[in-house]
Amino acid sequence: MKERKDVYKLPAGDTTLEWYSKAVIEMKKRPTRDPRSWNYQAGMHGFNANLFWWQGKGPFPSPGDQQNFWNQCQHGSWFFLPWHRMYLAYFEQIVGQTIVDLGGPKDWALPFWNYSDTSNPKARVMPAAFTNPGNATNGLWMEGRQSTTIPERYVALTALNTLPFTGDGRSSPLGFGGPETSFSHSGGTHGALESLPHDLVHVAIGGAMGDPRAAALDPIFWVHHANIDRLWQVWLNMGHRTDPKKASWLKFAFKFHDKSGAEVEMISSAVEDTRKVLTGYTYQGVAPSGPALSRGGLEIEADLSTPLQVVAATNETLTLGGPKTSVSLSLPETMQKRENAPVSRGGTVAAKKTFLHFENVTGRGIPPIHDVYLNVPENAENTDSYYAGSISFFGVEDASTPSLHQAGSGQHFALDITDLMNRLRALPGWDEQKLTVNLVPTQPMTDDNFVKIGRISIYSE
Numbered sequence: 001m002k003e004r005k006d007v008y009k010l011p012a013g014d015t016t017l018e019w020y021s022k023a024v025i026e027m028k029k030r031p032t033r034d035p036r037s038w039n040y041q042a043g044m045h046g047f048n049a050n051l052f053w054w055q056g057k058g059p060f061p062s063p064g065d066q067q068n069f070w071n072q073c074q075h076g077s078w079f080f081l082p083w084h085r086m087y088l089a090y091f092e093q094i095v096g097q098t099i100v101d102l103g104g105p106k107d108w109a110l111p112f113w114n115y116s117d118t119s120n121p122k123a124r125v126m127p128a129a130f131t132n133p134g135n136a137t138n139g140l141w142m143e144g145r146q147s148t149t150i151p152e153r154y155v156a157l158t159a160l161n162t163l164p165f166t167g168d169g170r171s172s173p174l175g176f177g178g179p180e181t182s183f184s185h186s187g188g189t190h191g192a193l194e195s196l197p198h199d200l201v202h203v204a205i206g207g208a209m210g211d212p213r214a215a216a217l218d219p220i221f222w223v224h225h226a227n228i229d230r231l232w233q234v235w236l237n238m239g240h241r242t243d244p245k246k247a248s249w250l251k252f253a254f255k256f257h258d259k260s261g262a263e264v265e266m267i268s269s270a271v272e273d274t275r276k277v278l279t280g281y282t283y284q285g286v287a288p289s290g291p292a293l294s295r296g297g298l299e300i301e302a303d304l305s306t307p308l309q310v311v312a313a314t315n316e317t318l319t320l321g322g323p324k325t326s327v328s329l330s331l332p333e334t335m336q337k338r339e340n341a342p343v344s345r346g347g348t349v350a351a352k353k354t355f356l357h358f359e360n361v362t363g364r365g366i367p368p369i370h371d372v373y374l375n376v377p378e379n380a381e382n383t384d385s386y387y388a389g390s391i392s393f394f395g396v397e398d399a400s401t402p403s404l405h406q407a408g409s410g411q412h413f414a415l416d417i418t419d420l421m422n423r424l425r426a427l428p429g430w431d432e433q434k435l436t437v438n439l440v441p442t443q444p445m446t447d448d449n450f451v452k453i454g455r456i457s458i459y460s461e
């Protein structure tokens, strides 16, 4: 049994990152067609020969190999968590074998980057081993990262409050782990954990990390994903939470290569317990199995909440640009008058949920993260109290391109604005006829980017 450790709690003299760096350099020497090579492993997540990051890395695997093993990452899907867990497990095995072959320790385990750790003032800064020295002698360095400090907003753990694993169209449009889908390489609706912090951390780092078709070339990808994988267990341990029970999730198989380069398959049910994944692992500071879970909470929740319905929507496609993009929605009478009567949910009393949706979002390149604000007054000096959330567009180009696996209708984002709406209603000057949505880019859009939003809508119980 291995323990995946917090990268910021490695004891002095620990060699985990040193060996990781050596293994990356070794794996980069292997030809891209070798399943045990650095490039092949990254191509399994996503690949596009036209991207800068892939220049000069050919010859690439045969079309048949690419078809079976590359561009497999599951996004916008209830397979997001199990697929990435499998992917990390075989990657960790291959890195571990490479380290043994180099004369290193036998028990190497992938560390995790807990950027949300509020007890660690450096938590949101990328660990120094990944940035220094900033050149190719350092296996953990990557050229072209946009930022190595993640803003606090983008590491919030609100996803852990989402009870259902899959979006239920009632209390949660996203679900913790994503919507029920078949194989979904670039699905449109990302689950709560995938949206925040996963997607925002990707795009905040930027460079290769900003595009799923190059992200796994950056060694930070793997410690980021170990943290996302850890949060799956943290969520389960909170109770009233459970993995899907349908055979279409439990039995769905994905293809990988093991440390000898042999083809293998794995199904979701084989990775629910981390102690049973290959030789098994646990996470430092996290119990490997939750309390005897009460499943009742989920059913109570679904019974007592009414289906979410569209109560307001724009009727024109919106193109993002400039220092901000603004659009106004008019709330229907039912919502204007509503006192936001509390509902009973899972044994506790909660406000009726309201969500802001961005539908059929299509785009090109790696557009900047946009922060979303509601009803910001003209001369507001500090806009923080009007902040609704952020959208990252991670994978938007792929999701906008029709292919074998999807129609190309773009991405779909949802922000929980329940609390913000309640606060706004209490402010002087609240106008039911006009809810203004501001989308503010965190960096300027470039000529390589565009984003179009098919519809902005409000869903409420």
Ligand SMILES: [Cu+2]
Binding pocket: 198, 202, 215, 225
């Ligand atoms: Cu990722």
